[in-house]
Structures are given as C-alpha cells and as structure tokens.
Amino acid sequence: MANPRDHGGGLDAALAQHGGARTDWIDLSTGINPAPYPVPEFAPDVWTALPDHAAQTALIDAARRFWQVPEGAAVLAAPGASCLIANLPALAPKGRVHIPTPTYNEHAAAFVAHGWTLSEDRPDAKVVVHPNNPTGHWYDKDALTAPLTIIDESFADVAPDRSLVGHAARPGVVVLKSFGKFWGLAGLRLGFAISAPDTINRLTDLLGPWPVSGPALEIGRQALSDQTWATDTRNRLSADAGRLDRLVTRTGAKVAGGCPLFRLYHVDDAKALQTQLAKHHIWTRIFPYSRHWLRLGLPAPDQWHRLEAAL
C-alpha cells in the first residue's frame, strides 16, 4: 500500500509476532459479523461473463428496496465502501473538510490525498460515520450541514430506523453502505453510494464500467432481498453484544461505546490486554490515540469459550 494506515485486520503481523497458524487465530480486530450470510450457489457464468446490465440493475433494485432509498436518490454499487471513500473527495473542488474525530481514518486520508485541508471552520465538506467507529455515536439530521456531506453508514444496518438514508436525495448528501460488515462477507468487496443522480453519475465515471464482480452482484442481490435473515441477524448481534459486554466487564473493563457489530471497552492498559489475548491467539484492536481503548468484534458461536478462558 502506498500509505499504510492503522486498520483493523493486520492479522498477518500478529501471526508473525505470536506464532500459530492462521486458522488457529480468532480475529476480533474488525467489526465484521462472524456468522456471515451463507454464500449461495450460483451459475458458472457469474465468474466468466462480463457483468451484464441486467445483473447490475437487479442488485441496485434490491438495494433500493432493502434500504428504502428515497425516490429522488440514485444508487451505485462499488467494489467495497473503501473504493468509494477513496473517490469521494473528487466530487468537489478541494477545500476544507470537517471530520469529527476519533473515527475511521480512511476518510481523512482520502481527503488529504486529494489536497483538502482538515478544518472545522466553515467546511466545504463534512464526513460523519454513523454509527461512529469506534465510539458507536449516532448522529441526527442536524449533522448534515456542509455543501458536501458524507454519511458513512457502514455499520448502520444493525438499526435501520436510525439510518439517515431518507436524506440521500438532498443535494450534496452522499450515504455510504457496506456489504462486508453486517452480512459478514468482507472478502466479496461490495459497497454502495446513495445520492442525487448527478453525484452518482460522477462517481460512476470515476469507477469505470463493471466495477463489481459477478459473484458480488449475485450474492448481494440475494442477501439484500432476504429481510428474514437481516432481522434474525440484528437480534443475534444484539444478544451477542450484550453477552460480550457481560464477559469483558467482569474483568473490570467498562463499556466505552460501540454498536452491535463491535464493542469499545475502557481498560487500564489496552496494549497489555491486547498482548495477553494475542498470546491466546485472539487478535483485537487498539488505537494509537488512546492507551485505554480496546475494541472487540463479536466471536463466532464456537469461539466464546476461548475468549472467556483468555480473559
């Protein structure tokens, strides 16, 4: 990577330091649902053919229905929300962007790479991560104040009633959705931008034709048409988040934030606790700007006992 930044993931580095095979490790360093949408069977031509207009339209239609996208807004599917984040600063002439911190650091990196300045003073653009990562803070529509306002709803599918997608048709508002996290298929690379049609047209040109793979079009379409799975998943994530809180707070940690896909804990020494868990081949997330914050994703059903033992 040109400018490697601090991310979740990075399990490779943990492996190198603490040993073990990759399959031995429990990776709780991200906010990815550990019980993913089951990858369905699909026809072989999903791999071989150039994704056709019909497949793209079918995915977009499913996305519109799932997120109840307002009439005046258009939807673009992309190879991951990250790809959209990298391109969003090109939507406006470079100026001042306000990104309330702490938050997911790719937004600031992308704007800076495009020559923007980070500033809270009369910003030309604003980015809110909704709910915020790692704090879990939810914004409301009063946050949509800049001429270009990006609402990153990568984790918002845990609580669709709090989504701000209803404002996506407002000029200058762009709502981002991630498929990898709630549906747990991060390797698929699928994300969405929802905005006014002229903004979506500009993003489409930046991404080129056929940005999304055949498997992503097909799996995404099926998953976004499955409200039952989504409802069941919300209930399970919520229950598991409670279970994780009970487990971790028993060690003296305090809940500092989060959403049902990840939990943020305040601990005495986050680095020490990360190392303790890593010795048990459990990987977690700490933050360069906090000695006390430890973020944990949810364990998969068969991983709880190992986490409990390691704590």
Place this chain on the structure above:
Amino acid sequence: MANPRDHGGGLDAALAQHGGARTDWIDLSTGINPAPYPVPEFAPDVWTALPDHAAQTALIDAARRFWQVPEGAAVLAAPGASCLIANLPALAPKGRVHIPTPTYNEHAAAFVAHGWTLSEDRPDAKVVVHPNNPTGHWYDKDALTAPLTIIDESFADVAPDRSLVGHAARPGVVVLKSFGKFWGLAGLRLGFAISAPDTINRLTDLLGPWPVSGPALEIGRQALSDQTWATDTRNRLSADAGRLDRLVTRTGAKVAGGCPLFRLYHVDDAKALQTQLAKHHIWTRIFPYSRHWLRLGLPAPDQWHRLEAAL
C-alpha cells in the same frame, strides 16, 4: 451508467430484440476466452475476511513472475483493468492525449471525463492498446513517446514475447494487464497496472485499501502460477482463431485483423450479418464507425456447429 458507451457485451439488449433465454445465446461479442481457467476450490474465509496483506502480496508476486516484470517496476492489482483505465488520467495534470484510433473507447472517454483534450499534437499523454482492439495491430517500443504513456496489454497474453512490459520501469510508462480475457474470468474483476513505484503508489491511493476481492486474489494467484495452462491455452486459442477464419472467410468475408482472442472480418454489410446471426441467437460485435467490420470472439468447444449452421 452515467455515460453508456458502445461496448461488447450488451447481450441483454439482443435478448430483448431477438428473444430466447440467456442460456440459449452464444455471446461472441467480446474477446473473452470461452474455455476459462477452472475456478479452483478455496477456503470459505476468502469470502468472509478482509483480504489480508499476505494474500495481496502472494498475488503480486505471482504476477511479477508470470509477466517477468522488471526490477524497477511495481505492480498493483485492481478490480478490473476498466477501473484502472478510469483512474489513469488523474496521474497527470490535464492536457493533450493522443489515442490512435480506432481502438477501445474507454480510454478516450476516461481522459475526456478528466478534462483532457484528444490531440496528436505534442501530446502530454498517449495510449496504445497492444495488440489493438479491434484491429489487432501490435506496437513497438518506438510508440512510447509521451511523458505519460499507457500500454494497454489487455489482450497481449496470447503472445508474451511481444509484450512491452520490459519498459514498465521507465518514468511515465504504465502497462495494463487484464485477467478477464485470456483467463476467461471476466466476472471476477481483476486487472493490473505495472509502472514505476511512485506511479503505482498514486494509483493505490486512488483505489483505496482492499480493492480486490478475496476470490480474485486467490484465483488470480493460482492462475498466474500456472504456466502449463497458459501455454496450452495459447496453442488452443491460436488453432481456434485459424478455424474461425476458415469458417467465416468461406462466406466471402475477409480477415481485417484481430488477435487469437478475437477476429475482425470485413464483410459487405456488418449490420445485416449481425442480425442474421442474432436470429440464430449468436451475438457479435459491430462498430458505429464502420459498415464493414464484424468482430467475433471464439466459440466454446460445443458452439462451433451452431455458428457454422448460422453462417
């Protein structure tokens, strides 16, 4: 799409006009190898995990070896060559770009979308499609004349000895590779840029982290490590191209160009022949700028008899 352009593919439109189910149709409108690299088994975490650095590195290493990338050049994997084509004009301040025509039209569209002017006069950038689509013309190193020179080798894997990748470390030279065509997995979305490290770093920032899906990293790595399959495929494509020429020229058509992945024929009335074949549910490519050119991809092994009957 914001600005739909004339492409191969578009089988949906042919279906709407001429009927039949999608599976009834033979799509010869692209230059995609109809006997694709067999999709291997892979572990489920290829779908679920964020693609890790090790998987990205393994793919890049395989690509370096396969294409014999020179020491001083770096390699970037992207979700399709099209995604790179859309971003390449951002590598230099907008100016004049020379794109010898006729050729693949996404290059000009991308440069124009970034505010460049098409001109042969002292160009700041130049794009050569090598071999050219649809003429099949191969360039040589004397073509690498502009400060930014893009060599689109999307179809070049049929003849690796003619590749210009050996010049990829020269400042301002960018070589593009496509995985979809020669390996026949266009739905996977995988392409590569090969250039000096500073250029690759800038493209990396434009694409964001994790641009390539887990399946593409894994399948691409395996395929690019399989020289036997590549050699066998070159031989088969070459034989099939000869067989197609014999079949089509028997009807009075003349070979006007092409490469082993697609053949360009000069016929009396390309539109009429396209329609004749479409009535037999065989889809081909014609060009808005020529009444006489018809381009055909290679039929799959079980499709030859239908093409023969339809001609």
